[in-house]
Each structure stands twice: as C-alpha cells, then as structure tokens.
C-alpha cells in the first residue's frame with residue numbers, strides 16, 4: 001500500500017470512529033431525555049376566566065406499553081399530586097397495544113391516582129380506539145380513581161370541564177359541548193390540538209396532547225415530524241388559537257421508545273384571568 005493510501009485509510013477509519021461515537025452519544029442522550037419527565041409549571045393568562053389561581057394538573061399520552069412508561073407515569077402523578085391541584089386531567093392515549101400486560105400496566109400506573117386529592121377527569125385518544133378491545137381498555141382506565149368524559153361537561157363549583165371524545169377515531173362531538181350550558185370558566189379536554197378549529201369560542205382553554213412535541217426533535221426542541229391532528233399546534237401555549245390552547249409533549253412514546261431534545265412532561269397550569 002502506498003503512503004497516500006495508508007493516510008486516506010487512516011482518515012476514513014478516524015471519521016468512521018467519530019461518527020460511531022457521535023451516534024452512540026446521540027442515542028444515549030435520547031435515552032436520557034425519554035426517561036426523565038420534566039415538571040412544567042406555567043401560569044396562563046386567559047381572557048375568559050373567573051377562577052383566578054385555579055390549578056390544573058395535566059398528563060397525557062402515557063402509552064403504557066413499557067415498564068419505563070409505568071415508572072414515568074407514576075413519577076408524574078406523584079409530583080403533581082404533591083402540588084395540590086384543583087383538578088387533575090389526562091388527555092388520552094393510555095396505551096398503544098391491548099396486550100394483557102399493557103392493560104395491567106394501565107391499572108398499575110393509574111393506581112397512583114389514589115394520591116390525588118382533587119377530582120380526576122380523562123378523555124380518550126386515537127390509540128385508545130385503535131388498539132381494539134374497547135371494553136377491556138376502558139375497564140382498565142376506569143379501574144382508577146377517575147371519571148372518563150365522552151362528549152360531556154361536568155361542573156366543579158363554577159369551573160366546567162368539557163371532555164371531547166377523540167377526533168381521529170370519529171368520536172368527537174364538539175357541537176354537544178357547544179350546545180351545553182357552561183359557566184364563564186370552561187376547560188375543554190380534546191386529544192388532538194389541531195381540532196381546536198372545531199370548538200366553540202365560549203371555551204376558556206383547550207388542553208391537548210397527541211403531538212408528543214414531535215418526540216424526536218432537533219436541538220432546541222424543533223420537531224421533524226408530528227402526526228395528523230398535530231401539524232399546526234405542537235407544544236406549549238398558543239394564546240391566539242381559536243380558543244387559548246395548551247399542548248403537552250406527553251409522558252410516553254410511540255414508534256421507537258425514544259425521545260430526542262423533547263423530554264416528556266408533567267404539567268401544572270395555574271390559570272389567571274386577564
């Protein structure tokens with residue numbers, strides 16, 4: 001081998017080695033960011049809101065198909081319960097497959113809701129329908145200390161919680177929520193954030209998930225791909241949507257059990273009138 005060829009071979013091996021180290025580092029970082037739930041505490045100013053200081057704990061997209069998802073969900077529930085919210089909400093996608101172990105995971109994780117001292121409400125997401133075995137899935141979900149809302153409104157001493165059923169699964173009836181008599185302070189739970197276009201303007205806030213914040217993102221949390229129903233609204237607070245909208249990155253994962261530059265979140269929203 002000529003000296004020139006020896007040098008270029010050495011260069012190739014060096015750059016291949018650096019590439020492998022970079023790839024391993026990226027995967028390791030991704031693994032770290034998918035396992036550590038970030039506790040997000042936000043104060044939202046809402047134009048239509050009477051109950052100043054009302055606290056809403058939010059988790060969503062639990063995807064309890066992995067033991068780590070159970071641990072992440074339990075951690076999120078415990079942290080939020082300790083912050084003494086006025087209401088605790090779960091906005092769909094409890095699991096991705098209805099294997100018996102996953103149904104057991106739902107029961108195990110949601111048992112931690114016994115720590116929560118306020119009312120707990122939930123709505124369903126597209127995956128909760130797509131997994132099939134609807135009765136088994138909803139039995140596992142409602143085994144916990146929560147009330148599942150399917151196109152209904154409940155009143156909590158002047159604050160209403162409107163649970164709209166899943167849009168992608170063709171179960172959403174936002175018109176029923178629009179027709180219902182509601183107080184000035186009304187929070188809608190609606191899995192898909194982009195479906196905010198279909199809700200009535202008399203809602204104070206919509207809370208959604210579904211996007212996973214993009215799940216695998218570029219540095220700075222810039223999403224590369226989001227699912228149908230989360231193309232326009234991806235993560236965080238959107239005060240200028242049709243009604244003010246908060247989108248959580250969620251707790252779990254779909255596809256690869258992996259996140260990058262997009263940590264899972266447990267959220268406490270403190271709502272302020274503006």
Ligand SMILES: [Fe+2]
Nearest residue numbers: 061093210254
């Ligand atoms: Fe999801």
